Amino acid sequence: MRIGAPQTFGLLHLAALWGRFAALYPQVSLDVELSDRIVDVVEEGYDLVVRIARLPDSSLISRPLAYTNMVLCSSPQYLSKRGYPQRPEDLVKHDIISYSYWSAGNAWSFHGPRGEVTVNVHSRIKTNSGDTCRAAALAHQGIVLLPDFLIYQDLRSGRLEALLPGYRATTLGIFALYPTRKQLPLKVRKLVDFLVEEFRIPPWQ
Numbered sequence: 439m440r441i442g443a444p445q446t447f448g449l450l451h452l453a454a455l456w457g458r459f460a461a462l463y464p465q466v467s468l469d470v471e472l473s474d475r476i477v478d479v480v481e482e483g484y485d486l487v488v489r490i491a492r493l494p495d496s497s498l499i500s501r502p503l504a505y506t507n508m509v510l511c512s513s514p515q516y517l518s519k520r521g522y523p524q525r526p527e528d529l530v531k532h533d534i535i536s537y538s539y540w541s542a543g544n545a546w547s548f549h550g551p552r553g554e555v556t557v558n559v560h561s562r563i564k565t566n567s568g569d570t571c572r573a574a575a576l577a578h579q580g581i582v583l584l585p586d587f588l589i590y591q592d593l594r595s596g597r598l599e600a601l602l603p604g605y606r607a608t609t610l611g612i613f614a615l616y617p618t619r620k621q622l623p624l625k626v627r628k629l630v631d632f633l634v635e636e637f638r639i640p641p642w643q
Contacts, residue, residue: 442487446568448472506585508607515578533580536561548605590642
């Protein structure tokens, strides 16, 4: 069974699951590929992919596994030097660490007391790795927008601090996607059910 998943999410929250699934179904072989690019599930021959997005691809069958909130945050050390932004527009005055695969690019949107606000940020550090974004924030290099599945332990420990409490960033769904088929192979159905159960109570929530 060929499976695709995002790099960081795959390492943090899926890597430990494949061995457990393989132990339950020893007759099934797994080929797991981690990549942050959007793969073509049908053309590239995937049986199932895990995708983090606002909405699943309508040409595929999707099963929701969990959700993740995007969190605007920075280290206390950076904030003690540069100050706390009070509203989204203040972000233009700060050093920004950004994820280059973010679908909205440099346009960061937040929902606040007066509705949606969008700010065009200017990145000091830009990378296609969520782990590198996190590391730069922990090194006190600026403000970052990251999913809570990646930084929840940093937020709980105080290594990173959530910003703009009156504003909410995007919530993304975490989906299992698989090609449309008249009869879903049993191995795929078993894996989907397994993942749904494993993420019934996500650790970051």
